[in-house]
Amino acid sequence: MRQRSLIAITAALAAGALTLTACGSRDDDGGGSDSGNGGGGTTVVIGVDAPLTGDLSALGLGIKNSVDLAAKTANKDNYVEGIKFEIEALDDQGQPSVGQQNATKLVANDDVLGVVGPLNSSVGESMQKVFDTAKLVEVSPANTNPALTQGVDWQTKKVRPYKSYFRTATTDAIQGPFAAQYVYNDSKKKKVFVIDDKKTYGAGLAATFSEEFKKLGGKVVGTEHINPDTKDFNAVATKVKNSGADVVYYGGEYPQAGPLSKQIKAAGAKIPLVGGDGIYSADFIKLAGASGTGDLATSVGAPVEELPSAKEFVANYKAAGYKEAYEAYGGYSYDSAWAIIEAVKKVVEDNDGKLPDDARAKVVDAMQNVSFDGVTGKVSFDEFGDATNKQLTVYAVENGAWKSVKSGTYTG
Amino acid sequence: MNELPQQLVNGLLLGSMYGLVAIGYTMVYGIVQLINFAHGEIFMTGAFGALTVYLYILPDGTSMLIALPLMLIGAMVVSVTVAVGAERFAYRPLRGAPRLAPLITAIGLSLALQQAVWAWYPGAKSKISFPQIDGGPFHIGSVTIQTGDIFLLIAAPISMAILAFFVMRTRTGRGMQATAQDPDTAKLMGINTDRIIVVAFALGALFAAVGAVANGLKYGDIDFRMGFILGLKAFTAAVLGGIGNIYGAMIGGVVLGVAETLATAFIADVPGLDKLGSQSWADVWAFILLILVLLFRPQGLLGERVADRA
């Protein structure tokens, strides 16, 4: 009896553990399923690292699916002669330590010639060095913290820390000020309460916003750092209400921003919450509820309906039948993956149609000069690895959906 | 504008929630000296039980006045089933084993329950919205109370009163006290200790279920990990109040909730502490309080002296 129960418990535990590990390895069958015309050539794997489970999975799955779509498209068109692309998607759960393990895993797979990801800047920080040492190119569709490409002292002296790191998203060095200008000049809000989640992305964004807001003549009437593990923000909400602020800026992501917006309004402060690309998700609207109408978010890129290339992407994405929406970073993820494909193409063509032995290093070099018309506009990278195309859009919650209200282009 | 009354109410509400869950920790510990780390997940499954009743059993558009009691019953049925099942199949076989074995089992069970809900409950891979009570917030002076909090405000004291009556006045309740004092002697006196232990688990689960429904109403959504952090906080509350003491659990919860809220609200105004005042530091202050209390009263606020056991 005793013996049997013990076995039962062990089995239960094992089942639990297995379910846990299953989260990490539940990748899809990759992108090569319908190629059939690769002619049995070489297989190149594009790694994907994003949060595929947990709170941020809506964004993460959008990234994974979009990369998958890029790989499938390249295979279908036989875009690179003799090369078949596959994806290997790993789940980082939004945690830097897991991201680093994934990076090590991707480096160990010799077929991986490029990685798309991650979503979170903090995870990006932990992966950069691993990839750089292995000379494996990493293109993030979503990291917006300026330090990742321009060094920690980016405000005074820009130094690129890692040669193998690129990104297609615009940085918070532009996003924060852009939001500040919109809030101060267009929304005419003068007193802000700034809240962040203390993570690399959120704290960085809140800082660039506050700085510009103060420069413009606005006043920061209060600051607060929330604990992302809780969902009780009532104490913070009461503080916001009593501060007399007419707008709240939140540097962070939608799992916290949604409840925060809701609780601030419930506390009696009927003021809009403004955030960055981290809250630009349909899930934010769901979590913030009806009182979230009028909340604002800036996001990277132009609105999808303005780009013909994006329309095609949206249609193809739909036709491919992915279960999850492509979300905020779908277009950038597709472009990130396509940049890797372009770089691989260049390397292969320069080497008489074969992959060279030092393909990884060659891909890094080729990436620097990649230039093509992607989903989000022209895709190319500057000397820091940042996207040269820097567009931003302000969205507002209206009738339960995000609606674009103003777009801008950085041409400095 | 005076912020204090509102923040006290915020803290009281948060604390009542901790207290409701803490009762489960404290009762089980009081009787079998087991820290049931899966209790947070029993709380979580209760919330999903209530949601199941609302989504899949009641017809669409049922008034919350009718739905709420039924959801509460649904939450209780699920929580109690999980708790009694856990006791029967995971803990009872290990009753004679070293302390560490059931503790590790509890942690494993906690993970397994989380993952089970994650994997099998439809839509549970992200947050699911929980039905809300309509009607605007209530204002008493400068204090605002949300409609969703009314349930918690009423349910917490009533539950406490019922529990006190049960433990003090009924046969089973007295049997529980006896088992808590000395299980072997209690057995010799003819008390069915196995049954008492099951009752302790079930009672704890009942309170967790009340807390779970209150939690859903208060925050508007539930997810498979909602029990983890709350469980840790509730366990802290139980220790703060004196583990093994049911009133202590409630008091500890309220003290912890108020301490967190006040730390968030006011520490930043203390000169020199402005960097340590935000919500991200609230837990630190709460644990400093816990350490201070345990330094001077190792048995917790209302705890009995830990005499000859443990």
Next chain:
Amino acid sequence: MELSGAGPVEPGEGTHAWETPDGPRPSARPRGPLARRYDRHRRAVHSALAALVVLAGGGYLYATRPQPERPPATPPPYPSQVVDITYLEPVPSPGNAPTSSFSFAVLLSVESGPSVTVTRIAQPYPGLSVTSAPAAPFQTKADSARKITITMRVTECGKAPWNAGLPFLDVTLRNTRAIQVHSFILGQRYAQHLSDALQVACSNDSA
């Protein structure tokens, strides 16, 4: 009971014949010629009906099939996607401008698509007003660029953006596709020059 693979010997529940032979037959009613024809050609009618349903369904599916990615004619691009405005340098103000004003040169280029008309150039800051030369509206053809002089006049020094980190211009663009207000963030050099010019203009003003 033995399982034999054959059907039930006796009709189970719900397996009885639909028309009970001894029930009151509806055929007591005289049947029209159409019905009689139907009786004779039942199989043919059924197969014809089935064919029709298949055809209709197929036709419907065909008609509502996901359209391949080839819209009949690509509509022209949105103006904000083809226009680029870059900052060049500070330039002396035109002669007729008031003293508290200063000017910058920017380069407006149109990459592709139909010509784009700039209907308005503005900037969002209070305390500043802006005019351009050539004055809006003006048109620019695709694959061409033109230099525009932006002249700003300080209307109220106290409200001017002394220190904006990334100031921008709001430009209203129009082409055959759409009319859009787009912000052009001109970068740090522009921010620096704007800030310097404001210092000068406002010290002149007060002196």
